[in-house]
Amino acid sequence: MIKLIVSDLDGTLLQENHLMNQETIDEIKKQMARGVDFMVATGRDYPGVTPIFENTGIDPELILLNGAQYRDHGGVIKDNIRLSASQIKAVGEIFARFHVVWNVYTADGIASLFNEEENLDAFMETAWLDGFCTPDTSKETYRDFYVGLKVYSTIDELLAHEPDILKMEVHDGDREKIHQLQEALMQVEDIAIAISKPINIEVTHADAQKGIMLMKVIEKQGLCSDEVMVIGDSANDLSMLTRFKYSFAVANGAQAAIEAANYLTADNTDLGVVKAIRQLCKD
Secondary structure, three states, X not given: OOOEEEEOHHHHHOOOOOOOOHHHHHHHHHHHHOOOXXXXXXXXXXXXXXXXXXXXXXXXXXXXXXXXXXXXXXOOEEEEOOOOHHHHHHHXXXXXXXXXXXXXXXXXXXXXXXXXXXXXXHHHHHHHHHOOOOOOOOHHHHHHHHOOOEEOOOHHHHHHHOOOEEEEEEEOOOHHHHHHHHXXXXXXXXXXXXXXXXXXXXXXXXXXXXXXXXXXXXXHHOOOHHHEEEEEOOHHHHHHXXXXXXXXXXXXXXXXXXXXXXXXXXXXXXXXXXXXXXXXXXX
16 A cells, blocks of 8 residues: 655656646645655755645655755755765866856755856756746746855855755756766765756765655655655656656656656656556555
8 A cells, every 4th residue: 555655846746837737736635635645856955845835735745955855744854965075075176177057055055156147047048958948938937046045256165154065966058068077977986966857967975865865764654665656757766766666757757767667657747647646546
């Protein structure tokens, strides 16, 4: 019997407008009323998730930043997995070598060596290329992503003020550069490199992956892996999809995710999550 449903957000649970449709909301609430718990596992940070569930009646548990942070139903931080200072310096030096704009996510905010406009321009360029938005989409649509951005001059200054760095992130429209950057980052010890889209790279500690964090959480909750279903669409979901018997990839997902999952469901725009839940969580 399934006791916990875990879903990725972008490209999986959410529609093209980056929100849930009403049928998805109703299905999740139905399952929660039956005693099935619901959890989100995403690369987003807490401020990037909470607006999605406002006024829905759903208050999920949250695995955030690809597994670097876990929050309970009330949003209280229960676990953080930090990058070390040496890892941050090593990754930062590689980013500098490739001349990319990058930012970090901390336990309580976002910071960078680049200002808000530079971060927003880099994000918008890649979002257009990836179909996340259209070329005429206003930058103002996504300015909230960088609200409260703290800007520092050097990595040393960043480390002096931000001891709890959980994720480092790059957006760049040059796919070959992203590929070369990925290869260079593989020389850094004990990090996880996630490419949720072919034009971004997300770096966390090797222990900060969705599947690893989820296994820790369910162990504390007294659940076994066969009581959990997971749903995802991209490379940063692989650590979940390969660890759980009841793993679903949405049909619009990356090929690696589809091959890793044990089951395939419909596209995210065709109620893929709802159909997966109904397949396993029958009345």
